[in-house]
Amino acid sequence: MYMGDYIVIERQIGPFSFVGCSVSTGTRFIAKVDADKQELFTDRAWSERHPSACPFLRPFGARIVCTIHETSPAQCKAYRCVIARIRTPEGIERGYVIWTRALHSEDPLLREAWKEVEAEIAADQEKAEDRIPFLLARRGYQCE
Numbered sequence: 001m002y003m004g005d006y007i008v009i010e011r012q013i014g015p016f017s018f019v020g021c022s023v024s025t026g027t028r029f030i031a032k033v034d035a036d037k038q039e040l041f042t043d044r045a046w047s048e049r050h051p052s053a054c055p056f057l058r059p060f061g062a063r064i065v066c067t068i069h070e071t072s073p074a075q076c077k078a079y080r081c082v083i084a085r086i087r088t089p090e091g092i093e094r095g096y097v098i099w100t101r102a103l104h105s106e107d108p109l110l111r112e113a114w115k116e117v118e119a120e121i122a123a124d125q126e127k128a129e130d131r132i133p134f135l136l137a138r139r140g141y142q143c144e
Contacts, residue, residue, distance in 0.1 A: 037067040084143040113139040
């Protein structure tokens, strides 16, 4: 959420088009709000309450989403925080997986299951993110 310290909107050039700047590199980029997120983007209240957040993030249910995913700058495309939240069938969160595919959990059963998942995804890292929910579901967990 703190990409707002690194991504700024310099000016608006169309109804849903902006010139943005990656502050750390000084690199400018054209950002276009994704068509399916334009309504979300029009609500600026969340951004005003979170001035350090990226100006293109918006709440969507329980999640925070990027409204310029298709045209986001390179540093955003490279940045991946949590790729999966892992819950029991009852909806209790037991852990999460970050972009490096590292599990963060105190649950010993989930940590044991994760060892098996790691072994199964090791051979095909490109498809790993797609396989993780399936592999954990076989062990009784849900991913989102």
